[in-house]
Amino acid sequence: MKYELYYWPEIQGRGEYVRLALEEAGAAYVDVARGPRGSGAMMKMMEVRKGTPPFAPPFLKAGRLVIGQTANILLYLGARHGLAPKTEPGRLWVHQLQLTITDFVVEIHDTHHPLGPSLYYEDQKPAAKKRTAEFWDERVPKYLGYFEKLLDANGGAYVTGRRLTYVDLSLFQLVAGLRYAFPKRMTAFEKEVPGLIGLHDRIAARPNIKAYLASERRIPFNEQGIFRRYLALDA
């Protein structure tokens, strides 16, 4: 079975956490909206009717199943592709960590959209500056500090112990994204989270991820996604 991933074709966004898991697993998938069927096929699946229409992309079609919400897709894939423990406690724990990453991703997005997702960044620049300052003073140390300590408490290899999970792939993406969006701030901050930086480097060097990152399947970071490089926000 070939998975069908539905996500906006121009950005990494929330779809990227799913792409990284599919790529690491070597799973066969089509990134539908980047192909000939385009975003139209995706929008059609979101029409609300009987069944399980998703509220928003990304969503994954796996045979007849349509699964929405990034963390929910990873919950499904993790169990099938060795990217999460098989026991229920293990699966819940890894999913819990992914939901904490989900919360952080919203806050990353809000640095450039504090007044709401429907307005342009250009219409909320002063608020974005304030929110970004608070984000780097309080939120980045809190979130990344939590994962750094967990990594350390669990031996330093992967965040939940000796085996890679999809959470490690998502942590790679957080480090890569913060480096892209806030190069100065992140350079200054990295010494606080040496374990996560090491994890990022090890993930980037894994054969499947390395090949993916060098391919055209990896969309470059840009200013339509979650991680946006706006000089005014990078102190």
Add this chain to the structure above:
Amino acid sequence: MKYELYYWPEIQGRGEYVRLALEEAGAAYVDVARGPRGSGAMMKMMEVRKGTPPFAPPFLKAGRLVIGQTANILLYLGARHGLAPKTEPGRLWVHQLQLTITDFVVEIHDTHHPLGPSLYYEDQKPAAKKRTAEFWDERVPKYLGYFEKLLDANGGAYVTGRRLTYVDLSLFQLVAGLRYAFPKRMTAFEKEVPGLIGLHDRIAARPNIKAYLASERRIPFNEQGIFRRYLALDA
């Protein structure tokens, strides 16, 4: 086994979605931080060390298992207490809807905290007014419209069909909370979502929920939680 729920003792907040599920299920639980052990016991469980320390409340202790993240707790409880389907596709679908509610709850919170969770509302009033306007113009119709259409497409009784799930309990809480926080705006909006209003009323009348709402276990809405009544934001 008696569950232990850990959440801030003064607010409904994100813990309320868990409380409603436990109450509807008639499950035995202790709301730990509201008892003699107070918030200290909760803070202690959050110290990062080997094991599964949660990033933030709410979390549920079920025997030796500690489960964090509201939607993850409901995923666990749903399967055990008949508040979600037993099949994997059904469980994923109900969880996906809960994660969409989770996204909406963040946006509700951001109406009074657009510049970040670490600052006081009083320090971000003009930004809160702008965010709230956008929230009611764009986001409430989008989220509640989605659930209204789903409810309608699935027969009108519960959002996923003929059986109650924890998502219906959470939708009750959204309607109750929006009524509390934005009485004028919500009164004007309710005609757009008659199905959800009916669902709210039916949930409120269920014996276990009715008894809960009338008890001291239900903390009143107040201005420390997610739903806050600030006259300046209720146009």
